Amino acid sequence: MNNTVLELENISYKYKNDLILNKINLKINSGEKIALLGKSGSGKTTLISVLNGTIKPTQGEVKLFNESFEELDRKQKSKITTIWQDLRLIEDLSAEQNVNCGLLAENNFYFAFKNLLNISSFKKAHKYMKLCRLHNSIYDKKIRKLSGGQKQRVAIARSLIQESNILLADEPFNNLDPKLITTIKNLLLENVDKNNTKKSPKTALVALHRLDLLNDFDKVIGIRDGKIFFNIKRNNLKKIHLEKIY
Amino acid sequence: MNKLKLNYTSLSFLPILVCIPLGYQLINNIHFGGFKLFQEFLISAFNPKIDNEIIITIIKRLNETIFIGFFSWLVSIIFGAIFGIISSNIFYKIFNIPKFFYRIIRFFLTIIRSIHEVVWGIILMQIYGINFSIGIIAICIPYIAVNSKVFAEQLETIDYKSFESINQINAPKFSSLLTLIWNPIINTFKNFGLYRLECSIRSTVILGLFGIGGIGTSIFLSFQTLNFRELWTYLWSLAILIILSGLIFKKIKFNTTNKILSIFFITVFFVTILFSFSYFLYFIFNNNFENFNFVNSFFKSSSDLGLFVFLKLILETIILSLLSTGIAISLPPLVIGIFNNNSSKIFIKIFAFLLRLIPTPVILLTLLTFNNPSLSLAALTLGLHNAGITCKLLFTNLDSQDKRNYIAMNSLGISKKTSWLLGLFSQQAKSYLAYCAYRSDIIIRETAIVGVIGSVGLGWQLKESLSSFAWQEVTIVLIAYSSIAIVGELINGKIKNSLT
Ligand SMILES: Nc1ncnc2c1ncn2[C@@H]1O[C@H](COP(=O)(O)OP(=O)(O)OP(=O)(O)O)[C@@H](O)[C@H]1O
Ligand SMILES: [Mg+2]
Numbered sequence: 118m119n120n121t122v123l124e125l126e127n128i129s130y131k132y133k134n135d136l137i138l139n140k141i142n143l144k145i146n147s148g149e150k151i152a153l154l155g156k157s158g159s160g161k162t163t164l165i166s167v168l169n170g171t172i173k174p175t176q177g178e179v180k181l182f183n184e185s186f187e188e189l190d191r192k193q194k195s196k197i198t199t200i201w202q203d204l205r206l207i208e209d210l211s212a213e214q215n216v217n218c219g220l221l222a223e224n225n226f227y228f229a230f231k232n233l234l235n236i237s238s239f240k241k242a243h244k245y246m247k248l249c250r251l252h253n254s255i256y257d258k259k260i261r262k263l264s265g266g267q268k269q270r271v272a273i274a275r276s277l278i279q280e281s282n283i284l285l286a287d288e289p290f291n292n293l294d295p296k297l298i299t300t301i302k303n304l305l306l307e308n309v310d311k312n313n314t315k316k317s318p319k320t321a322l323v324a325l326h327r328l329d330l331l332n333d334f335d336k337v338i339g340i341r342d343g344k345i346f347f348n349i350k351r352n353n354l355k356k357i358h359l360e361k362i363y
Numbered sequence: 364m365n366k367l368k369l370n371y372t373s374l375s376f377l378p379i380l381v382c383i384p385l386g387y388q389l390i391n392n393i394h395f396g397g398f399k400l401f402q403e404f405l406i407s408a409f410n411p412k413i414d415n416e417i418i419i420t421i422i423k424r425l426n427e428t429i430f431i432g433f434f435s436w437l438v439s440i441i442f443g444a445i446f447g448i449i450s451s452n453i454f455y456k457i458f459n460i461p462k463f464f465y466r467i468i469r470f471f472l473t474i475i476r477s478i479h480e481v482v483w484g485i486i487l488m489q490i491y492g493i494n495f496s497i498g499i500i501a502i503c504i505p506y507i508a509v510n511s512k513v514f515a516e517q518l519e520t521i522d523y524k525s526f527e528s529i530n531q532i533n534a535p536k537f538s539s540l541l542t543l544i545w546n547p548i549i550n551t552f553k554n555f556g557l558y559r560l561e562c563s564i565r566s567t568v569i570l571g572l573f574g575i576g577g578i579g580t581s582i583f584l585s586f587q588t589l590n591f592r593e594l595w596t597y598l599w600s601l602a603i604l605i606i607l608s609g610l611i612f613k614k615i616k617f618n619t620t621n622k623i624l625s626i627f628f629i630t631v632f633f634v635t636i637l638f639s640f641s642y643f644l645y646f647i648f649n650n651n652f653e654n655f656n657f658v659n660s661f662f663k664s665s666s667d668l669g670l671f672v673f674l675k676l677i678l679e680t681i682i683l684s685l686l687s688t689g690i691a692i693s694l695p696p697l698v699i700g701i702f703n704n705n706s707s708k709i710f711i712k713i714f715a716f717l718l719r720l721i722p723t724p725v726i727l728l729t730l731l732t733f734n735n736p737s738l739s740l741a742a743l744t745l746g747l748h749n750a751g752i753t754c755k756l757l758f759t760n761l762d763s764q765d766k767r768n769y770i771a772m773n774s775l776g777i778s779k780k781t782s783w784l785l786g787l788f789s790q791q792a793k794s795y796l797a798y799c800a801y802r803s804d805i806i807i808r809e810t811a812i813v814g815v816i817g818s819v820g821l822g823w824q825l826k827e828s829l830s831s832f833a834w835q836e837v838t839i840v841l842i843a844y845s846s847i848a849i850v851g852e853l854i855n856g857k858i859k860n861s862l863t
Contacts, residue, residue, distance in 0.1 A: 171527050195533035205528030209546035218542060221534030229538035233545045234625045279532065 120147050121183065122283055122320050123168060123197075128177035130163060130343075137163050138174065139343040145283075145320060150306055152331055152351070153324040155340035156363050161324040162202055164340065165285045168322070169199045195222040198279040200305075202287035202324070204272040206260045211235075212271045213256045216242040219278035245274040248304055250297060265292040273301060284321040290330065298330070306333050328359070371792035372784065375696050375799075381689035381742075388739035397732030400589065404729055407591035411599055420581065421600045428577035429604070431495060432564035435502035439563065440556045441635050442503070443510025444548055446472060448540075450511055451518035453526060457540050469515075476508035477848030478841060479808040482825065484570045485815070486837070489829045496646070498575035502566050510559065517551045518544055557612045561605060565722070568601060569812065572724050579722065586728055594725075602720050668824070668836050677843055680820035683742050683810045684851065688803040690746025692796070695754035696788055699761075703783050712758065718751030723809065724816045731817070741810075741817035749806055756798055760791050797862040800855040807851045811844065821847075 123145040130138035137160050145151065155161050166172040167179060170186050179186040181193065198219075206215045210233075217232045217239065231237035239256070246256060249270040255263060260271065269292045276284065286305060290298045307319045323334070331337065337354050339346045339362040346361050448454055450468045455461075484501035491497055521543055529539045571579015578597055585593040698711055718726070727744040734740050769786035773779065814822020821840050828836035 169531050171531055191533045191535070197531075199528070199531050201524075201528060203524060205522075205524045207525050207529075207542065207546070208522075209550075210542075218529065218534075219532060221529070221538045221542065222532050224538070226535060226537045226541070229534070229541050233542065234622070236622055236625075 121145065122147050122181065123322075124180040124183070125167070126178045126180065128167060128174045128179070130167060130172060131175040137343050138167065141177070141343070141345055143338070143345065143348070145322060147282075147320055149320055149336055150334045151322045151336045151338055152334040153322055153338050153340065154326075154328075154359075154362060155324075159340050159362070160343040161340060162287055163343070165199065165287050165322070165324060169197050169285055170194060171199075191222070195279070196281050197283045197285060198276045198281035200272055200276045200284070200286040200289045202291070204268055206268060206272055206275070208261045209259060211257045211259055212251070212263065212267075213239045213242045213246065215260060215271055216246060216274045216278055219275040222279065241278060242274070245278045246271070248277070249274045250300060266294070266297070269293060270297075270301070273305070277304060282319055284319060284323075286321065286323045288324050288326060290325075290327065302330065302333060371796060372789045375788075375792050375796060376693050378689035379693035379697055381686045385686055385690075385739045385742060388737055389734060389743065392735040392737050392740070394733060394735060400732040401729065403589075404591045404594075404732070407595045408598075410592060411595040412590075412592035413596060417593060417596055421578070421597065424576075424578040424581050424597070425600060425604060427495075428564060428567050428571065428579065428601075431498045431502070431570075431575070431577055432560065432567040435499045435506065435567070436560045436563040437631075437635055438499070438639050439503045439506035439510055440552065440559060441632060442507045442639070444514050444552070446507060446511035447514025447518060447551075448544060448548075451515040451544075453518055453521050453543060454540065456526060457530070457536050457543075472508040472511055473849060473852070474845050476505055476512065477808065477845035477852070478505060479811045480505050480566050481569055481573065481815070482811045482822075482841070482844070484573055484575060485826065485829060488574065489832075493574050493576075495576060496642070498567060498570050498577075500646075501570060501575075502563055506559070506563060506566075510556075513555050514548065514551050517547045521547060557615075560612070561608060564605065564608065569722050569724065572722055573815075582722070582725060586725060598721060598725075602716075605720070668828075668839065673839070673843070676821050676824050676840075677847065679738055680807075680810050680814070680822075680844075680847060683738055683745070683814070683820050684803065684807045684847075686739070686742035687745035687749060687806050687810070688799070690743065691749035691753050691802060691806065692799045694746070694750040695757045696792075696795070699754070699757065700780060700783055700788065703779055711754070715751040715754040715758075718747050719755065721748075723748045723812050727813055727817050736818050738819045741813040741819045744817070745806060745809055745813050749802055749809075753795075753799060753802055757791065757795055760794070761787055764790065793862055797859050800858040800862065804848070804852050804855050807848050 121144050123143075125141050125143040128138055128141040128143075129136065141164065153161050153164070163172065167174050170179065181189055181197070184193075186194070207218070210218075214232055214235070217237060220241065221229055221232075228237060235257075243253070243256060247253075251267065251270050251274065255267055260268060263271065269289070273289060276286070284305060289305060290301065293301060305323070306321055325331070331351055331354070334351050336349065337351050337358075338348045339358055341362045347358050349358070446468070450465060450472060452465070455465050480502050483504050484497065487497045487501050526539075526543060529543060532539075534542070567575070567577055568579040568582070571577040571581075572583040574580060574583075578601055582594060582597045582601075585591075585597065695715075699708075702708075702711060721729075723744055726748060727741065730740055730744060764787060766787065768790070769782055772782035772786045777785075810820055811822040811825070814820040814824075815826045817823075821844050825837065825840045825844075828834075828840060
């Protein structure tokens, strides 16, 4: 089962005179769980932004399901979900409204409207918020009034509610305590059985700083100064690899 | 650091120097024939006419004013929001429309905005004759443009990152747009939109002076017949209306999570849009255009407006704006600083309220009772009226300011005036000047009102050209007006940027 879902072909990204991504080639296969390692400023966030189409690379091509990203329609692009490092929630909306924003892609304008007026159904949103261990007292609180870890989990719930098969997550475990980290990790990598009918397995690329969380990943990618230094099976990860990138 | 602050402070006082040429001309123009009238005008303030008949008139007239004011407010706020959206960056980003259109719309709105509602009013009245809906349309045209600017500015505060994240969810474009603009739009409505109702009532009153109807027309008629007691009855009732409307809106809290209220607002929103469109169509198809054929009369009419005269009018308008701005900037801090005690404060507040309340044409007409018409008189009028507005702002800011510096200086034995200046005002000076820069944009537009009445500048020429149906001249004057306003706005924008 080696069908590629996401592919980067010779990607470079230049900002002013800095080469932030440097000739990156990467194939992500269906069902793979990949950890993305690299020190601060190495280009992890930029790489994720290129993968989800937010940043257009200066050079090279991004392919989703073997088709150029530019040519895909909205529905196909929405198969990717992203958890941003800086969360990017809408501060003035409530937690549940923000989570419902994840459903905007599969619903019409009327849904968006009802969501803002607070008269849409929040059933699904609450289900995912509960899975993220969010207490129901914060459901209708504005984002700006939540704690760091609560905001983090709202962003995660917004991503989960999209039920996408491809997850890009940028340091999703920030601000979470050890117990929550395990729960969230299982949710993101779909290790828990949600009684769903069998779908194609989830593909995930997660940028990480904590090496003790690598256990559930199949592959590890090391990036430094915008270049991929290694792209290997987790079992093959040696100390020498880490020394190269940190 | 201290020196820099002192600079802003002195900059707030320096413009009072305009009083030298202004005072010179005013003194030369004084005539004592009308002093008695002026005295009578002042005394009548404490002795307004009150009887059954006038109360009935007031109720009727106020109803008209409220009707025009309210509907022009409603329509201009809704269409202001819509135009604000389509002239904001976020709209073009979401729909991937070339920036070219954005520039065109903004340019168009800037031009519309640069012309005062009174000018729109007298032009429309000349074309269509006097009726209610002309009042609403005249207010709506510039108001929509002004409101759309404010809405657009607020929409620029949307975080680019939340745009990217909604964009990455790949929602339908209208859903993304709505979700992103929702809060800025609602907040702008709460913070700015409600205040605009007061503005549109004031504009209705001023248009009333030019014959549109409502309390303004009564004020004008009673002034013409020198019936000052009646005049003051109208003015005081207007004061009550403005104070009440302010109070009511302070009390109302809009809760967007209340379902019934939301549905009510949405209904009002769509009904207003539908109504406006159908009215617009009705207006186009049912108006009698026989006596007005613009294209025809435009080319037939010839302009005998000499270049020299024209340049002189432009110069007059610019000088008028500068003089008035000078008064509006410096008078409030000067007066508050000099009469710095509690009883004077109340007196100043009342006086500032009256300056805001009495429409500029009435102030000008009153002053004309003992002074010949001149540029300085028009400038004084406009300056005083706007000083009433800047004064209110200065008081509000001073009252809410941290007073520890002031108290400390006072207790050190520094004189009250000096400690007010250095301890209180100096910290306000910068933001006060920034507000004044914004205010002078409005002053430039308002020169039209005093121009029409006080026979100065382009405003006066506009009236002359209109009454002789010289459409070519009208067009030239309008272009000149809007150029001055736009250039002024650009300069003020630079000043504001350097102050904030
Ligand atoms: N918007 C931007 N404009 C200019 N330079 C940027 C921008 N965003 C990131 N960079 C630069 O690109 C490089 C890579 O940044 P990136 O955010 O991808 O790093 P990262 O690996 O995610 O770091 P961290 O672990 O701290 O989040 C850095 O040198 C950064 O300074
Ligand atoms: Mg990062």
